[in-house]
């Protein structure tokens with residue numbers, strides 16, 4: 001029996017305001033599960049409740065079907081890795097990792113064996129005699145991971161563990177962390193505000209807003225089928241166009257009016273109010289020669305081109321007034337677009353989704369060029 005199942009039942013935490021708002025969640029044994037959301041949405045509080053550092057205002061927390069409300073933190077089979085590594089600066093790497101085991105008064109040889117295998121897991125065996133100050137940030141975070149894993153918890157809680165590292169290191173540690181989780185097979189509950197981290201590592205993820213879960217699913221479904229404009233925006237799907245729904249059905253299809261054009265969308269029409277947002281990912285918009293005909297095409301003009309290396313980001317101004325971002329792969333073909341080029345933009349019906357939710361959406365022109373996960 002592997003263990004490591006987490007169940008949250010109507011979990012609520014109120015400080016002066018509600019930080020965690022009536023969350024129901026089940027995480028399976030051995031799952032890599034992420035809570036994703038902006039700062040202040042209640043991610044850390046949720047982890048602290050599970051770890052036992054906070055007491056719920058209402059609701060229950062079950063670990064492997066046992067209600068742990070009355071169990072103190074050190075007796076829960078759970079360990080936490082923080083963004084600030086919280087290592088002892090005066091202890092060596094070996095002693096930092098051994099610390100928790102020594103508190104358990106285990107035999108010396110067992111401590112040594114377990115510390116070495118934990119250090120091997122994170123590729124730091126040869127650094128055992130160094131002190132944290134003699135290690136890079138990424139290495140220090142690996143020591144913190146080893147220190148948590150050596151206690152063999154059935155659940156590891158990770159609170160933005162890569163947050164203090166630079167982008168390149170974050171990317172490589174991300175891959176390592178996922179491999180590590182598969183190797184040790186314990187449940188990882190991972191908290192981040194970084195959509196790319198959550199999308200690439202998780203088996204499933206939940207997007208949080210104001211203490212609530214707004215969408216839960218496997219990464220590609222949450223990314224491809226955002227439930228509302230908030231999730232779409234948060235996952236970096238920044239093309240949100242204001243449209244009027246003019247007809248609905250069959251199924252979840254609908255027709256929407258964007259300026260002078262009528263567009264057919266294959267998804268999301270059922271629940272959308274008359275005034276809605278249509279969303280399309282930048283990598284799904286096709287730029288065609290001006291005058292190309294057929295449905296779901298709208299006239300536009302190239303406003304700006306941003307070279308990103310492997311791709312080029314094209315900002316289009318639609319005749320209808322909206323701005324749309326397009327991502328073109330730089331595959332060696334000729335690039336004939338320049339600022340001011342009139343074009344037609346094609347929004348494939350299966351890539352166009354109409355969403356409920358009137359969340360104010362971040363100004364696209366102010367957004368940083370972002371690497372988008374590639375469609376598979």
Ligand SMILES: Nc1ncnc2c1ncn2[C@@H]1O[C@H](COP(=O)(O)OP(=O)(O)O)[C@@H](O)[C@H]1O
Nearest residue numbers: 015016018019038039040041042043044045046
């Ligand atoms: N100890 C506390 N006392 C009062 N308010 C708190 C405390 N901890 C967190 N909060 C509030 O709860 C909300 C959620 O915080 P937190 O769980 O830290 O969010 P996140 O980790 O998603 O950034 C925030 O509004 C925060 O100010």
Ligand SMILES: [Mg+2]
Nearest residue numbers: 040043044045
């Ligand atoms: Mg936090």
